[in-house]
Amino acid sequence: MKYLTSLASAWFVYTLSTCLPSPAYAQDGAAAAPKKEPAPVEAPAKDAPPPSPAGAPTVAAPAPGASAAVAEPAPAAPEASAVAAPTSEKPAALAPEKSASPASEPPPPSAASTAVPPEVPVAAAAAAPEDVESTDSFSGQLGSHQDHWFAWLGVRNDYVHDSTFDLFADNDALTVFSVGAGRTVWVSGNLSVAALGLWEIGSRSADTRGNEMSLRVQRLELAPEVRYHLHYRLYGFGRLGLGAEHVHGTLTNELFNGDLVSNSWAFAGDLAAGAAIQFVGNAAGEKRRPRGWLVAEGGYSLVTSTTLSFEADDSAPERAASDELGDLNLSAPFFRLALLGTY
Amino acid sequence: MMKQLLRMGLVSVGLLSACGERADKWDAPAGEARSMGLVGAAAILDAPLHRVIMVTSPSRYEVGTHSFDVGKNVAVMAASEDRDTLFVLSKGVQPRRNPGDELPSVTVIDAAPSPSLAHRFELTDPMQQLAVDPREEWLVAFKGDSTVTNPNEFVLLPLKGAEARQSVTIRSFGGVPEEVVFTDELVVPGGPDRRFLIVRTDRDIALVDLRELESEEVTVQTPSTSQGAQARPAQVVFDPGRPASDDDFGDPARIGVRLEGEPDVMLLELGEPAEGSTRDFKINFNIVNVGGVPSAIEFVHTDFGLRLAALVPGRSDAKLIDPTTTVVESVAFPKPYSKLTRVEAAEGEFALLYSPDVSGIAFWALGRASGTLSKSVEQNEIDLSVSAVRDVPGSFSHLKILEGDQATRFFVLDLEQRQTFPMLTETQGFTVNVAPDGRRAWAFHRARTEFASVELSDLHPTSLSVKVPVSAVYDIEREDGTRAALALHGTDNARRQGTLGVTLFDAEEPDSADTRFFGGLLMEGL
Numbered sequence: 001m002k003y004l005t006s007l008a009s010a011w012f013v014y015t016l017s018t019c020l021p022s023p024a025y026a027q028d029g030a031a032a033a034p035k036k037e038p039a040p041v042e043a044p045a046k047d048a049p050p051p052s053p054a055g056a057p058t059v060a061a062p063a064p065g066a067s068a069a070v071a072e073p074a075p076a077a078p079e080a081s082a083v084a085a086p087t088s089e090k091p092a093a094l095a096p097e098k099s100a101s102p103a104s105e106p107p108p109p110s111a112a113s114t115a116v117p118p119e120v121p122v123a124a125a126a127a128a129p130e131d132v133e134s135t136d137s138f139s140g141q142l143g144s145h146q147d148h149w150f151a152w153l154g155v156r157n158d159y160v161h162d163s164t165f166d167l168f169a170d171n172d173a174l175t176v177f178s179v180g181a182g183r184t185v186w187v188s189g190n191l192s193v194a195a196l197g198l199w200e201i202g203s204r205s206a207d208t209r210g211n212e213m214s215l216r217v218q219r220l221e222l223a224p225e226v227r228y229h230l231h232y233r234l235y236g237f238g239r240l241g242l243g244a245e246h247v248h249g250t251l252t253n254e255l256f257n258g259d260l261v262s263n264s265w266a267f268a269g270d271l272a273a274g275a276a277i278q279f280v281g282n283a284a285g286e287k288r289r290p291r292g293w294l295v296a297e298g299g300y301s302l303v304t305s306t307t308l309s310f311e312a313d314d315s316a317p318e319r320a321a322s323d324e325l326g327d328l329n330l331s332a333p334f335f336r337l338a339l340l341g342t343y
Numbered sequence: 344m345m346k347q348l349l350r351m352g353l354v355s356v357g358l359l360s361a362c363g364e365r366a367d368k369w370d371a372p373a374g375e376a377r378s379m380g381l382v383g384a385a386a387i388l389d390a391p392l393h394r395v396i397m398v399t400s401p402s403r404y405e406v407g408t409h410s411f412d413v414g415k416n417v418a419v420m421a422a423s424e425d426r427d428t429l430f431v432l433s434k435g436v437q438p439r440r441n442p443g444d445e446l447p448s449v450t451v452i453d454a455a456p457s458p459s460l461a462h463r464f465e466l467t468d469p470m471q472q473l474a475v476d477p478r479e480e481w482l483v484a485f486k487g488d489s490t491v492t493n494p495n496e497f498v499l500l501p502l503k504g505a506e507a508r509q510s511v512t513i514r515s516f517g518g519v520p521e522e523v524v525f526t527d528e529l530v531v532p533g534g535p536d537r538r539f540l541i542v543r544t545d546r547d548i549a550l551v552d553l554r555e556l557e558s559e560e561v562t563v564q565t566p567s568t569s570q571g572a573q574a575r576p577a578q579v580v581f582d583p584g585r586p587a588s589d590d591d592f593g594d595p596a597r598i599g600v601r602l603e604g605e606p607d608v609m610l611l612e613l614g615e616p617a618e619g620s621t622r623d624f625k626i627n628f629n630i631v632n633v634g635g636v637p638s639a640i641e642f643v644h645t646d647f648g649l650r651l652a653a654l655v656p657g658r659s660d661a662k663l664i665d666p667t668t669t670v671v672e673s674v675a676f677p678k679p680y681s682k683l684t685r686v687e688a689a690e691g692e693f694a695l696l697y698s699p700d701v702s703g704i705a706f707w708a709l710g711r712a713s714g715t716l717s718k719s720v721e722q723n724e725i726d727l728s729v730s731a732v733r734d735v736p737g738s739f740s741h742l743k744i745l746e747g748d749q750a751t752r753f754f755v756l757d758l759e760q761r762q763t764f765p766m767l768t769e770t771q772g773f774t775v776n777v778a779p780d781g782r783r784a785w786a787f788h789r790a791r792t793e794f795a796s797v798e799l800s801d802l803h804p805t806s807l808s809v810k811v812p813v814s815a816v817y818d819i820e821r822e823d824g825t826r827a828a829l830a831l832h833g834t835d836n837a838r839r840q841g842t843l844g845v846t847l848f849d850a851e852e853p854d855s856a857d858t859r860f861f862g863g864l865l866m867e868g869l
Contacts, residue, residue: 209370255833317809
């Protein structure tokens with residue numbers, strides 16, 4: 001277990017180091033933007049008029065590689081203005097508007113800005129498809145990174161250390177697949193609460209003393225999840241799941257080539273913690289866009305004991321007594337990987 | 344990057360999955376599952392898990408199981424004569440290299456009224472054979488099985504009293520023990536009556552005094568054969584003798600020995616000890632030629648006294664040897680019978696003669712055997728070559744069950760009426776078990792689902808049917824005195840894959856429509 005814990009930690013660190021962009025914490029709407037949010041990439045046209053000095057202070061668009069709170073006028077701004085402006089007599093005014101579009105702060109009042117019609121950025125963005133990237137960069141608003149509908153597809157591995165479980169498996173692993181959906185129900189700053197509904201299914205089987213024995217478990221669970229966004233692409237969470245688990249066991253008795261079946265229900269609960277990393281999706285939180293997340297979590301699953309009482313089917317000899325094979329307790333620590341799609 | 348993540352995730356899941364291998368017991372095969380019927384339970388040897396499962400029936404529709412560890416490498420599983428105790432000899436871990444490695448042992452399990460562990464003897468060396476005293480006073484483990492063994496060593500384990508276990512090595516003239524016979528109390532001229540352990544080796548006979556284990560045993564070598572080799576003892580019988588009284592000289596205890604392939608029979612007598620001898624007896628020994636190779640010998644009591652009867656099938660006769668004078672009388676039989684069973688009946692003692700090679704049986708009246716020899720044999724022509732005669736205990740002890748090899752019938756022999764009642768079976772190969780209470784017999788076939796109970800009071804057969812082929816049937820007693828029949832499935836090398844099962848019947852009123860099936864016996868107690 002120590003080894004596994006180390007491995008999981010190493011994996012987590014590795015994932016962070018390879019998946020995350022450069023420092024980009026921007027929850028409060030700071031002007032900084034991640035490196036991956038490029039500024040307009042077109043080189044400034046030689047014949048483009050220089051940016052208006054008056055507009056320069058209002059420009060919040062980062063230059064490539066810029067990390068300072070206040071950037072110099074982007075070289076692309078004239079290009080953008082050249083493309084977007086229907087006329088060339090207002091380049092100074094257009095450039096700052098274009099580059100200011102992702103910024104959260106309103107431009108300071110100036111002669112140039114007041115002269116610009118408010119619909120121009122929209123028009124500019126619409127008219128310049130090559131600039132979508134720049135318009136979808138993270139603005140500092142978590143928005144739909146945090147407040148979203150989501151669907152879940154995962155695989156969980158339980159480490160079941162129950163001796164009765166050994167009837168069905170030659171090791172302690174119980175792998176179950178999870179499908180679920182949910183919605184963020186409450187948001188406050190970086191903190192949010194989501195509600196999740198899960199259906200899980202998994203099975204094991206083994207040859208036990210000449211009997212083919214199999215176990216199938218299904219779980220329905222409702223789980224409130226508390227999240228804290230460390231970054232718009234990363235959040236940690238804790239979850240308490242409550243639900244019911246159906247345990248279905250079969251025992252193939254080759255004396256009469258028939259099956260004996262055990263069905264039972266148990267109360268189940270999960271206490272889990274983990275992290276989710278957004279690996280695909282639009283950076284702009286204001287827009288409701290589909291996004292993909294990778295979720296890794298660990299925890300403990302608490303399940304009440306169920307009695308395995310195998311009842312014979314019609315192929316069994318008449319008046320076959322049930323095979324009582326003891327109590328099964330599927331409580332176990334677990335580790336889960338999941339793909340989360342949000343919208 | 345995604346591929347890396349996926350790979351690492353799979354590795355993580357894989358590592359978790361590999362944790363916690365299950366206990367070996369779940370992977371143990373079913374094994375041959377040898378079974379044995381006892382008074383209150385059926386014993387099933389679960390050799391792969393080194394245990395015996397005792398199957399009982401606490402009430403009419405219930406089956407109970409009790410599991411007992413009996414040690415690794417079970418060599419012998421034997422029941423006492425009254426079938427209320429089970430003895431299991433195991434060899435333990437061999438070779439034994441660690442202090443925790445299990446020693447060879449003998450486990451004693453009481454089967455009635457409720458199975459319980461009575462005792463466990465640990466041995467220092469593994470043995471291959473176990474002899475059970477019919478009186479349950481002694482167990483003898485012999486025939487060592489290790490790198491260096493002393494085949495003439497016997498480990499005597501006391502089942503009653505405070506005697507300590509004792510290891511005895513008999514004197515050897517190169518022989519290897521083959522069988523041990525526990526005697527009754529034999530009359531010993533110079534001391535109190537006592538029991539002996541007679542060891543039959545491949546070339547001599549040794550008498551171990553069970554009253555004085557420290558005393559040296561008496562060894563009697565067999566005569567040489569015509570080829571010059573030492574004759575091989577094939578059978579040992581004894582007569583306890585009759586103690587002398589004021590008006591009776593009594594009879595000394597005698598031992599008869601049949602020799603393999605030889606026409607000679609050895610007669611040993613426990614006579615008066617020689618003067619100055621430290622022993623209480625002296626062995627007097629005679630060799631009697633019976634004119635042919637005998638197939639069986641037995642001490643019988645005739646109107647003229649004790650005789651040693653020797654069947655000589657090659658001559659279709661028997662010889663009656665007067666052990667005092669060694670005079671031999673012949674009794675001609677209509678058929679070459681090779682086996683006999685001595686029977687006590689109201690009209691006197693007689694022998695039941697039979698043979699697996701010829702059909703029919705004969706009653707040989709021993710009381711009038713001498714003097715009226717021609718009238719002493721009564722032939723009964725039955726269409727069966729009898730290979731085994733099963734006793735019926737209890738109130739129907741005048742009945743015998745006659746079985747043949749691969750026959751489509753068996754017979755119930757009424758010794759009082761001298762009548763034989765055929766019981767026909769659908770196919771060959773039926774096995775017959777007699778209930779310990781002697782009230783019924785069970786006939787079953789290992790590959791069939793039909794079997795039958797035969798009520799011995801009126802010989803009424805009740806046909807029964809189950810869904811799974813029957814491998815054995817045992818009639819056991821419940822704690823409340825009622826009886827249950829356990830029809831086992833999958834035991835005793837039955838053709839199967841997987842678990843064992845049992846169908847429970849009411850033995851006294853068996854009915855196929857009133858049963859209960861229990862599967863998964865091998866899972867019980869794990």
